[in-house]
Amino acid sequence: MNSQLRERVRDFLADHDPRAMERVDFLRARYDAGLAWVHFPVGHGGLGLEQALQPDVDRLFREAGAPDNRPGVNPIGLGMAAPTILAFGSDAQKDRFLRPLWTGEEVWCQLFSEPGAGSDLANVATRAVRDGDEWVVNGQKVWTSGAHNARFAILLARTDSSLPKHFGMTYFLCDMTDPGVDVRPLRQITGEAEFNEVFLTDVRIPDGQRLGDVGEGWKVANATLNNERISIGKSADRESGMLGVVASTWRERPDLRTPDLHDRLLRLWVDAEVARLTGTRLRQKLAQGQPGPEGSTMKLGFARIAQQLSGLEVELLGEKGLHYSDWTMVRPGHVDFNGRDAGYRYLRAKGNSIEGGTSEILRNIVAERVLGLPGEHRVDKNIPWKESAK
Numbered sequence: 001m002n003s004q005l006r007e008r009v010r011d012f013l014a015d016h017d018p019r020a021m022e023r024v025d026f027l028r029a030r031y032d033a034g035l036a037w038v039h040f041p042v043g044h045g046g047l048g049l050e051q052a053l054q055p056d057v058d059r060l061f062r063e064a065g066a067p068d069n070r071p072g073v074n075p076i077g078l079g080m081a082a083p084t085i086l087a088f089g090s091d092a093q094k095d096r097f098l099r100p101l102w103t104g105e106e107v108w109c110q111l112f113s114e115p116g117a118g119s120d121l122a123n124v125a126t127r128a129v130r131d132g133d134e135w136v137v138n139g140q141k142v143w144t145s146g147a148h149n150a151r152f153a154i155l156l157a158r159t160d161s162s163l164p165k166h167f168g169m170t171y172f173l174c175d176m177t178d179p180g181v182d183v184r185p186l187r188q189i190t191g192e193a194e195f196n197e198v199f200l201t202d203v204r205i206p207d208g209q210r211l212g213d214v215g216e217g218w219k220v221a222n223a224t225l226n227n228e229r230i231s232i233g234k235s236a237d238r239e240s241g242m243l244g245v246v247a248s249t250w251r252e253r254p255d256l257r258t259p260d261l262h263d264r265l266l267r268l269w270v271d272a273e274v275a276r277l278t279g280t281r282l283r284q285k286l287a288q289g290q291p292g293p294e295g296s297t298m299k300l301g302f303a304r305i306a307q308q309l310s311g312l313e314v315e316l317l318g319e320k321g322l323h324y325s326d327w328t329m330v331r332p333g334h335v336d337f338n339g340r341d342a343g344y345r346y347l348r349a350k351g352n353s354i355e356g357g358t359s360e361i362l363r364n365i366v367a368e369r370v371l372g373l374p375g376e377h378r379v380d381k382n383i384p385w386k387e388s389a390k
Contacts, residue, residue, distance in 0.1 A: 002053075005038070005047075005049065005053060005056075005057065006056075006060070008033075008035070009035060009057060009060045009061070010060075012029075012030070012033050012035060013060075013061075013064050013066070016029050016030075018064060018065055018066040018067060019065065023067045024103055024104075024105060026066065026067060027067065027069055027102070027103040027104070028099065028103055030061075030066075031045045031099050031102050031103060032099075034046050034047040035047075035057060035061075036069075036102045037051075037054060037082075037102065038050075038051070038053050038054055038057055039051035039053075039054065040086060040098075041086075044086065044094050044098050045098060045099065045102055052280075069102055069103055069104045070104050072334040072335070072336075073104060073107060073149075073333055073334045074101070074104055074107045074108060075334075076108050076109055076110050076145065076146065076150075076154075076228075077101045077106070077107060077108030077152075078101070078102070079227060079228060080108075080110060080154065080224050080227050080228045081097075081101060081108045081110075081152070081154050081173075081224075082098060082101055082102070083223075083227045084154065084211065084220060084223055084224045084227065085097055085098060085101075085173075085211065086098070087223055088171075088211050088212045088220050088223070089211055092208070093173070093208075093209075093211065097152070097173065106151040106152055107146065107149050107150045107151055107152075108150055108151070108152050108153060108154065109144050109145060109146045109147040109149075109150035109152075109153045109154075109176065110144065110145070110153065110154050110224075110228075111126075111141040111144060111147075111153045111154065111155040111156070111174060111198060111200075112124075112141070112154075112155075112156050112221065113141060113142050113143045113144075114126060114139065114140060114141055114142060115140060115142055118142075118143070118358075119357075119358050119360070119361045121156070121221065121225075122165045122166045122169075122218060123165055123385075123388075124156055124157065124158055124165075124169055125139060125158060126138065126139025126140070126141065126155075126156075126157045126158060126200060127139060127157060127158055127159075127161075128157035128158065128159050128170060128172065128205070129159075130159070130207075131204075133206060133207050133208075134204045134205060134206055134207065135157075135159075135170075135172065135204070135205045135206075135207065135210070136202055136203070136204055137155070137157055137172070137174070137180075137200050137202075137203040137204075137205060138200055138201060138202060138203075139157065139199075139200050140197065140198070140199050140200070141155075141197065141198040141200070142186070142195075142197045142198075143186070143195050143196075143197075143355070144183075144195060144196045144197065144198050145194060145195055145196075145355070146194070146196075146333075146334075147176065147183045147196040147198050148183050148185065148193075148196055148331050149331075149333055150176045151175070151176055151177065152173055152174065152175060152176060153173070153174040153176055153198075154171070154172075154173065154174075154211075154224060155171070155172040155173070155174040155205075156169055156170075156171055156172075156217050156221050157169065157170060157172060157217070158170075158385065159214060159215065159217075160215060161384065161385045161386040162384050162385075162386060163215070163384060163385065164380075164381060164382050164383060164384065164385060165380065165381075165385040165388060166218045166381070167215060167218065168215065168385055169215070169217030169218055169221070170210060170212070170213075170214050170215060170216065170217040171210070171211045171212050171216065171217040171220040171221060172205050172209055172210055172211065173205075173209040173210075173211055174200075174203065174205055174209070175205075175209075178203055178204065178205075179202075179203070180200060180201040180202050180203040180204075181198065181199075181200060181203055182198065182199040182200075182201070183196050183197075183198050184196060184197050184198075184199070185329075185331055187329055188351070189347045189348075189350065189351075190344055190347045190348050191326070191327040191328065191329060192328075192329060192330045192331065192332055193329060193330070193331045194331070194332055194335060225356075225357065226293065226295045226296075227295075228299075228356050228357075238273065238276065239269075239272075241272075241306070241337070242305070242306050242309040242310060242313075242337065242345065242349070243268065243269065243272045243305075243309055245309075245313065245337070245338060245345070246265065246268075246309050246312055246313045246316070247265070247269070249313060249316055249317065250265060250316065253316075256316050256317070256318070261312065261315065261316055264308075264312055265312060268305060268308055268309055268312065271301070271304075271305050272305050272309075274301075275298065275301045275302060275305060278297070278298060278301070279298055282294060282295060282298055293365050293366070293369035293370055294370055296357065296362040296365045296366050296369075296370070297362075297366055297370070299356050299357065299362060300359055300362050300363065300366070302352065303352035303353040303359055304353075304359075306349045306352045307349045307350065307352060307353065309349075310342070310345045310346040310348075310349040311346060313342045313345065313346070314342050314343070314346050317342055320342075321342045321343065321346075322343060323341060323342075323343055324341065324343035324344065324347075325340070325341050325343075325344070335348065364376065
């Protein structure tokens with residue numbers, strides 16, 4: 001970390017005592033000072049510096065006892081909506097949305113997947129019809145994490161059914177408090193309802209909340225998905241996440257160890273460290289522009305490692321690993337891996353190979369867009385969507 005940036009943080013803290021300020025006022029001031037995400041442009045929470053400097057800035061604020069922006073509560077906003085708005089948004093959109101997004105005043109969700117457009121996202125059927133300076137949206141979305149807590153959503157909708165499916169979509173920023181937005185819980189294997197289905201009935205979205213050009217939705221959505229896969233798979237600190245949980249159990253309970261479990265843990269430690277370093281490289285690429293399909297490999301590795309580690313933890317704990325503390329149907333504000341038991345972590349990790357793109361689809365992306373292998377034969381790729389949807 002360069003001395004000039006370190007001094008800038010110290011000067012800010014000298015003028016803004018986190019113990020004497022309201023949490024949101026402190027975060028707003030930090031954003032305005034360019035110390036929110038330092039790699040963002042000046043005026044939008046950043047200083048135009050390298051993204052690699054961000055962990056050091058965050059550490060200095062933590063050491064000073066400053067509040068953070070609770071990234072676990074707004075992962076879709078911070079990891080997906082913000083970089084997409086930065087890349088494709090107008091100046092007015094950046095001014096309106098980025099600051100309250102970073103401070104956590106406005107939580108975001110993602111209205112992409114549908115009952116008939118999950119793995120094949122380009123098959124989106126939700127319609128947006130132009131009506132003057134507004135768009136009228138009708139359709140159904142599913143697997144919407146955190147929709148019950150969200151103020152805004154990134155929304156992909158079809159605006160021209162006469163074009164092939166990849167070309168007739170447009171990207172919007174949807175106010176989840178608008179009339180016609182109906183959020184319903186979906187109870188999952190963990191017992192809680194972290195996901196939702198969302199019904200959109202004559203929802204009116206101003207054209208000023210369209211992100212990118214009309215018909216450019218697939219391009220914008222791909223940038224979002226690439227950011228999502230890096231965001232899901234990232235791990236900034238060594239032995240963080242699931243690996244940290246299992247490693248702590250290993251250290252604290254030597255009576256549970258066996259040579260086989262030791263070998264498996266060490267192999268997974270190596271895999272996790274390779275994934276962490278790969279994530280660092282991809283985030284550096286992200287700081288230089290929009291990420292490419294290589295992010296799919298990051299997410300693929302994360303899902304596999306998390307599921308194998310959660311399984312190893314259950315085995316390590318023996319019969320106690322089968323204990324499940326609470327089946328109450330709740331609608332959580334965020335996923336809490338560390339605050340729950342091994343049974344919860346084991347069950348929740350099953351979703352890692354589905355959310356953010358299924359592992360099967362991601363392998364196709366890696367094969368075609370990274371390795372350059374021939375694509376699968378698709379009969380609906382070049383015909384109007386309205387014909388393929390029949």
